[in-house]
Amino acid sequence: MLFTPLKPMLAxxxxxxxxxxxxxxxxxxxxxxxxxxxxxxxxxxxxxYGQVVTVKFPELLEAAKAIQADTAILDCEGICLRDGRPIFDDFNHRGRLGKSAAIAQGALLHPATFVAFDVLYSEGREHLNEPLTRRKERLADIVMDSTVLTKTMYIEGQGRALFDLTKERGLEGIVAKRRDSAYRLDFRSSEWLSVKHVRTVEAVILGYRTKPFALVIGLHFRSLRNKPVGTVADGLSLADKQAFLAIAEQLHTEKDRQTDTQWIEPRLCCQVDYLDRTDMHQLRTTYFRGFLPHKRPEDCVWPYN
Structure with missing residues (x-):
């Protein structure tokens, strides 16, 4: 089990x-x-996904000292803090670095912290079938909190209060876990529930699909303009669709028949809610909030914060 790729349990x-x-x-x-x-x-x-990223995070040498066990496998979230808040793009950037000089500079500019929330193995024994509360006790016994490795906080029973607190502090949301849940590798379990705060972004409309109808939305990044970041269909009324198509017809560029996407000139903007995004900035669980007729397309920039 040690030093082999493991697919973690998901919520x-x-x-x-x-x-x-x-x-x-x-x-x-x-x-x-x-x-x-x-x-x-x-x-x-x-x-x-099983990729070994040890060399990308020199901080791990210090993290090893905080693990008070000869052998262990810890399930963690790696984060980079900015003004006391975890910033997704900073940690994602660290994971893409390859050259030793860039890795060293990244560790200096965006130091990583690993927040441990579960223990799968320690001192020669698997703990997968133990209840979560017992694994939490083991985690408390073997992790000595430091600036590089720390145990996550948790509360019992009061999810609403923690959800409000995470919103106040700019965190992503909460995870609810059954006290007696076992750890099931490579499994998305209903015993763990992820509840995230809704986020809003102002995006440029790059095109649309018709089967079913959806807007293709994009954003500008530091090294790439008009990058598609997803589609949105929920929240669009028939009146919204008709008004959009009347204008979009004059902005047609090329048609991608393989994906059934009609691309248009990037002149129209809209506001979209989303709950999640991938490592490649693809938005998930999107909801259309409205067109932004006075928004400049060049101002639709990915929020780096």
Whole structure:
């Protein structure tokens, strides 16, 4: 089990925050899932997809000292803090660096912290089938909090209060976990529920699809303009669709028949809510809020914060 890629347990999407004494509630941090493996002085870090990223995070050498066990596998969220808040793009940037000089500079400018929330293995024993509360006790015994590795906080029963607190502090949301849940590798479990805060972005409309109808939206990034970041269909009324098509007809450029996408000149903007995005900035669970007739398309920039 040690030093082999493991696919972590995942949460399903929850509809709203709730209170329940059968659950514990943790903050959800905006970073990247990392599994840390340790045996004595050796430490390795794996992404949720099984990629070894140890060399990208020199901080892990210090993190090894905070693990008070000869062998361990910890499930963590890797984050980079800016003004006390985890910034997704900073950690994502660290994970893309390859040259040693860039890695060293990245560690200096955007130091990483690994927030541990579960233990899968320690001192030669698997803990997958133990209840979550017992694994939390083991985690408390073997992790000595430091600036590089720290245990996540959690509360019992009071999900709504933590959800409000995470919104106040600019965090992503919460995860609700059944107290007695086992850890199931490579499984998305209804015993873990992810409840995220809605985020809003102002995007440029790059095109549309007709089967079914959806707007293709984009944003400007530091190195790329008009990058498609997803589609939005929910929230669009028939009147919205008709008004858009009347204008879009005059802005047609090329048609991609393979994806059924009619591209248009990037002149129109809209406001969109979303709950999540991928490492490649693709927005998920989107909802149309309205057109922005006075918004300049060149101002539709990915929010780096």
């Amino acid at each position: 399903i999407t929850g509809k709203e925050a709730f209170d329940d004494v059968q659950f514990i509630f943790e903050p959800q941090y905006d970073g990247g899932r990392i599994l840390i493996h340790k045996r004595q002085d050796r430490i390795e870090a794996y992404t949720r």
